[in-house]
Amino acid sequence: MTWTSFHRRGEVLRDVTASANRRRDGHLPMELTGVAETFGDELTLLAALQLRWHTRLAGRIERELLAEPMELEDAVVAAWHTTADELPGVLAILDRERTAPSTPEISEALAKAAAKEHTLLAMMSGRVSTPDATAARIGAEIEDRARATYVVAPVPVAEPSGFLHRLKAVVAA
Known part of the structure; x- marks a missing residue:
């Protein structure tokens, strides 16, 4: 990959x-300019989005743990909430593809990614020390807790602006 293609x-x-x-809306924006040429297919784009989610989550967990919390699991859940606030559309896409994958390859890739994420959650919460099936199960429980306690951030609404809006405000006053 060249420097230009990387950027x-x-x-x-x-x-x-x-x-x-x-x-x-949970749909991959394959119609955006450059997506098909850059990523080629849905699996490659989903992998990039999964990596973005995972790295952001891992970074948020590290940041929460730097505050030296008394409850490690609470810090991990808070980090999951923050990441969900920062990447709500990415999470919606990943959730949609996990529940109704477009292809068997996508299903397999996202299942592996979910297991790795669950292991991360369990290990960072201090509940396990080895990356095994128990860690994946405990991490899934932590993710379930994070989802159950998560309050979805509202979609930001842009304030109308421009001459017409100001004119309407003046007339209404």
Whole structure:
């Protein structure tokens, strides 16, 4: 991958993330300019979005744990909430594809990613020390707790602006 293509991929992924976070409909924005040329197929784009989610979550967990909390699991859940607030559209896409995958390859890839995420949650919460099936099960319980206590952030609404809006405000006053 050349330096130019690396930067182009990052730029397109930022556009995809921004679009997904605005829309929050759970659909991959394959129609965006540059997506098909840069990522090629849905699996490759989903893998990039999964990696974005995972790295953001891992970073948020590290940040929460730096505050030296008394309850490690609470810190992990708070980090999950923060990540969900920052990447709501990405989470919606990943959730949709986990529950109704487009292809068997997507199903397999997202199942592996979920198991790794669950292991991360369990280990960082201090409930396990080895990455095994028990860690994946406990991590799934922590994710369930995070989802159950999560309050979805409202979709931001842009304030109308411009001459017409100001004129209407003056007339209404």
